[in-house]
Amino acid sequence: MSAHGEVKLGGTAGIDRAAPDRDLLICRCEEIALGEIIDAIDAGITTPDGLKRRLRIGMGLCQGRTCRRLLQQVLAEHAGVSPADVRPATFRPPVRPVKISVLLDERQRPASRE
Numbered sequence: 145m146s147a148h149g150e151v152k153l154g155g156t157a158g159i160d161r162a163a164p165d166r167d168l169l170i171c172r173c174e175e176i177a178l179g180e181i182i183d184a185i186d187a188g189i190t191t192p193d194g195l196k197r198r199l200r201i202g203m204g205l206c207q208g209r210t211c212r213r214l215l216q217q218v219l220a221e222h223a224g225v226s227p228a229d230v231r232p233a234t235f236r237p238p239v240r241p242v243k244i245s246v247l248l249d250e251r252q253r254p255a256s257r258e
């Protein structure tokens with residue numbers, strides 16, 4: 145990984161499939177290594193959503209906050225395009241329960257019971 149947080153996957157001509165980086169963890173939450181992603185790409189799954197369904201990448205505790213950009217880099221390098229040209233996977237932010245009273249406008253809140 146570079147000082148700027150970019151993963152160096154191989155040469156500019158594509159993913160170096162013989163690289164020892166196959167063990168590099170891309171998704172820490174689901175423990176998905178680069179090698180598993182490369183194998184799935186070789187099997188024909190080349191979209192972030194497809195990889196998400198196949199490997200569960202991005203479905204861990206952080207909901208892809210950590211691995212989403214890394215996956216984009218892997219797919220971009222595989223396709224020989226810029227990471228900005230890779231359509232990101234759909235994702236949902238982590239969910240927290242919220243009381244209805246928090247969502248209500250001040251005027252709509254029930255009077256306190258004091």
Ligand code: FES
Nearest residue numbers: 171173204208211
């Ligand atoms: S690192 Fe992939 S879901 Fe958290």
